[in-house]
Amino acid sequence: MTAPSRTTVAVVGGGPAGLLLARLLHRSGIDCVVLESRDRTYVERRQRAGILEQGTVDALRACGAAERLDREGLVHDGVELRWGRRGHRFDFPSLTGGRRVWVYAQTEVVKDLVALQLADGAPLLFDAEVTGVTGADAGRPVVHYTHEGLPHTLACDYVAGCDGSHGVVRRAIPRGRLRTYERVYPYSWFGILAEAPPSGDELVYAHSPRGFALHSMRSPSVSRLYLQVPNGTDPAAWSEEEIWDELEARLAVEGGRKLNRGPVTQRAVLPLRGSVTEPMRWGPVLLAGDAAHLVPPTGAKGLNLAVSDVVLLARALAERAATGTAAALDAYSSACLERVWRAQHFSWFMTTALHTEPGQSPFDTRLQLARLDRLASSPHAAAELAANYTGLPLT
Missing domain, CATH: 3.50.50.60 (FAD/NAD(P)-binding domain)
Structure with missing residues (x-):
């Protein structure tokens, strides 16, 4: 050319x-x-x-x-947020008038x-x-x-x-x-791509005492998952078994299914x-x-x-x-x-509600849980979450 x-x-x-x-x-x-x-x-x-x-x-x-x-x-058509070993699904079309x-x-x-x-x-x-x-x-x-x-x-x-x-x-x-x-967050995401079918049909964001986790996917046969880790973490320091065990622990809910496990094909730590x-x-x-x-x-x-x-x-x-x-x-x-x-x-x-700060106090954890509980109990809060997640209309 x-x-x-x-x-x-x-x-x-x-x-x-x-x-x-x-x-x-x-x-x-x-x-x-x-x-x-x-x-x-x-x-x-x-x-x-x-x-x-x-x-x-x-x-x-x-x-x-x-x-x-x-x-x-x-x-x-929705997303699931987990905290306190319970899952809460937010249905986008019903909360936003059809957006997904x-x-x-x-x-x-x-x-x-x-x-x-x-x-x-x-x-x-x-x-x-x-x-x-x-x-x-x-x-x-x-x-x-x-x-x-x-x-x-x-x-x-x-x-x-x-x-x-x-x-x-x-x-x-x-x-x-x-x-x-600018704001630099005091933690990073350890992300993996795995040759494993997703363990659910929609994304799952999890707050846990061990830190944040996210279950996502790239296709019906490839999963994308993330763990909250300290800044500067070396992704090579984790074995595959350690990765899957930690994801399992953070994403766990009462009566929930086990994660589909498979070979990890990519891994990287992403500062936030x-x-x-x-x-x-x-x-x-x-x-x-x-x-x-x-x-x-x-x-x-x-x-x-x-x-x-x-x-x-x-x-x-x-x-x-x-x-x-x-x-x-x-x-x-x-x-x-x-x-x-x-x-x-x-x-x-979303970040501050779901992640655990280094040295976080029990008081701050209770405030996080109160914010999350409001999403599950208030139709207005749930609609605000869904509207922002699906994206504000372009004007």
Whole structure:
């Protein structure tokens, strides 16, 4: 592919945010180029989230990217929370007026979007490492990158930073123009992928005196499970038997079934933190997804927030192209941040209600249990949980 030198929108980052943005722009008749620093194999194997909100599925369907999702995705109408060795199921459709979630791995979303992009979308360059952005202060941004061993420049009207929290694009914004709010949690998740059929039909989140645990899945034959562990834990230090025994203990309920066990094929320790960078726009430079915010995975919001960002951004850029007005583009940051902070609050609530702090007092544990008991006893609290988990509607 000949390296393009001019486009309307330079999309930096070929993850789900950048790929979906490019897809939406292409369908609106706005030319763009996607630059991804990694190769295609790496991008399509990069393990991340697996829960898709109703709004995310709707967005993928609207742009023709949900054919395999609708065929292979696992529809979930609820979630179970466990505490005090009791399980409590929250039925999403009845609590939200019909909304639900899907289990469909981010790797599969990316594969679907890559295939569409290469088949009929805007240019997508893998192994294209962006080294800097210049000219943005004058309203004429130029993206500098290397591809196939050669340096290139890409002049554009806008730069969309979809390249993560350590990406190049946000570093192009001058110091002092951004403010970042951050919380680092005092524990991590030890996650495993196992060749074992899921032990239930829906996700199970568990609060226990031993720490948090989560039972999830990737397919009818592959389970995804997590344990709360201290920060800095070495995942190799656990034997498979120790992992399964600890999961069994934390997920146990009276009269419950045993976990299906199987070979552990992947393991990793994931630190938990939340961060929000404000604003999400500086002139022609726009941030989306992890480049602007991170959430702990407890609320399943990371990928879904990225999708809502780029849906709003694509609408704003389409309005600008069609009418010449910039009202939606000017409101992009504030519109996104309202949703981001609500998702941060929900993720914080789920995280702090279900995890045990190091050295936590019995008083604080009783407060946690009171918060959880309210979810089970109050229809209003249950509806609030379901509304946030399935995702607030995109406006």
